Amino acid sequence: MQLVGYESSPDAALLVADEGTVTRVALDPGTDLDYALGERHCAGVIQNGQHDTCSNTGAPWCQVHTDHWHEGLIEEREDEHVVYLAAFAPATFKVGITRTWRLDTRLREQGADCGAHIFTVPDGQVAREVESDVGSDIGERVRVATKIRGLHRLVDDDAWADLLDEFAVIDEFSFDYGLDLTDQPVPETLAAGTVVGVQGRVLVLEAGGTHYAVDLRSLVGYDVEPGGDEQPRQSSLGAF
Numbered sequence: 001m002q003l004v005g006y007e008s009s010p011d012a013a014l015l016v017a018d019e020g021t022v023t024r025v026a027l028d029p030g031t032d033l034d035y036a037l038g039e040r041h042c043a044g045v046i047q048n049g050q051h052d053t054c055s056n057t058g059a060p061w062c063q064v065h066t067d068h069w070h071e072g073l074i075e076e077r078e079d080e081h082v083v084y085l086a087a088f089a090p091a092t093f094k095v096g097i098t099r100t101w102r103l104d105t106r107l108r109e110q111g112a113d114c115g116a117h118i119f120t121v122p123d124g125q126v127a128r129e130v131e132s133d134v135g136s137d138i139g140e141r142v143r144v145a146t147k148i149r150g151l152h153r154l155v156d157d158d159a160w161a162d163l164l165d166e167f168a169v170i171d172e173f174s175f176d177y178g179l180d181l182t183d184q185p186v187p188e189t190l191a192a193g194t195v196v197g198v199q200g201r202v203l204v205l206e207a208g209g210t211h212y213a214v215d216l217r218s219l220v221g222y223d224v225e226p227g228g229d230e231q232p233r234q235s236s237l238g239a240f
């Protein structure tokens with residue numbers, strides 16, 4: 001049994017392969033996970049719902065299989081696109097592009113706390129030009145570790161408003177992922193505990209009274225055993 005993929009919020013899930021069959025495990029709040037992590041290797045490839053295993057050591061995907069995972073980065077060139085800003089608490093901002101009809105989903109799958117639609121352009125190429133223009137000031141990437149550090153925080157509304165003042169904002173978004181955290185969860189790689197929620201590709205689990213933040217991508221490729229998770233781990237941030 002191997003963890004072979006994931007889906008980000010708003011419909012977050014882990015994909016678990018067993019003897020070629022792929023099961024989608026929804027990460028709804030309150031779901032109990034109980035997978036002990038074993039060895040990690042390439043997650044192989046899923047085609048027509050069937051999983052082909054791969055023993056190469058590259059993880060989550062080896063060089064042969066890495067192209068099969070697009071993670072929303074490949075955009076159709078011909079469609080109308082939007083250029084958007086995304087805010088991650090407390091005050092990390094980025095610019096991005098997506099097809100117009102995907103904007104709400106795109107912001108949620110990245111785990112943005114707020115978003116703003118700032119330009120509409122005829123195709124993906126123009127969108128990329130505008131993105132790199134705006135991105136030279138604001139940035140186009142936010143690391144998952146940065147997002148985790150702000151999971152329990154609110155967006156700095158003044159800083160966000162100051163940024164939006166520089167643009168003719170077409171539409172604004174704000175999202176609540178229902179995590180309700182008072183402290184920063186402990187970054188960890190585990191798949192055992194009770195699901196609190198998922199923000200983007202960050203899964204928040206509660207186990208033994210501690211909240212853990214798990215980058216779903218960091219789980220992909222692990223062989224797992226149902227039951228029997230006994231890994232020792234940090235129980236509070238104070239130990240770092």
Ligand SMILES: [Zn+2]
Pocket residue numbers: 042043044054055056061062063064065
């Ligand atoms: Zn492979």
